[in-house]
Amino acid sequence: MRKLLIPLMVLSGLSFASTLDMANLYCGSMQINSATTLDQMVNTCQVKDQYDVTYGRYLGMYEVKFVNTATNDTVKCDFGTKDGSALVNGCR
Numbered sequence: 831m832r833k834l835l836i837p838l839m840v841l842s843g844l845s846f847a848s849t850l851d852m853a854n855l856y857c858g859s860m861q862i863n864s865a866t867t868l869d870q871m872v873n874t875c876q877v878k879d880q881y882d883v884t885y886g887r888y889l890g891m892y893e894v895k896f897v898n899t900a901t902n903d904t905v906k907c908d909f910g911t912k913d914g915s916a917l918v919n920g921c922r
Contacts, residue, residue: 855921856900862907862918869914871896871907878904882912891919 855862857875872880875896883891891908898905907921 852921854900855898855905857896858899862921864918866918867914868892868894868909868912868916868918871918872914883908892916 852863853861857871860866860870860874862871871877871894875894876899877894877896879893879895881893883889883893888908891910892912893906893908895904895906897903905921908919909916910919
């Protein structure tokens with residue numbers, strides 16, 4: 831039982847550490863939320879990189895890396911497609 835408990839605790843800690851408070855996510859004066867489109871993000875944010883994810887947990891997503899102006903941290907947001915009208919699925 832102990833052998834199973836330790837890996838479960840580690841995995842739950844990792845998933846908790848990867849969440850992001852969307853209420854404090856900004857590009858200039860625009861707040862990023864579930865209604866934000868890819869075009870809005872690319873045109874407003876200081877984008878560092880954008881690409882199709884080809885491996886790992888986010889396989890198939892279109893990822894945009896940008897600077898969160900509220901904290902000056904680099905954030906990654908995922909979209910379902912490269913289409914400019916695609917809505918943000920989540921950020922980390």
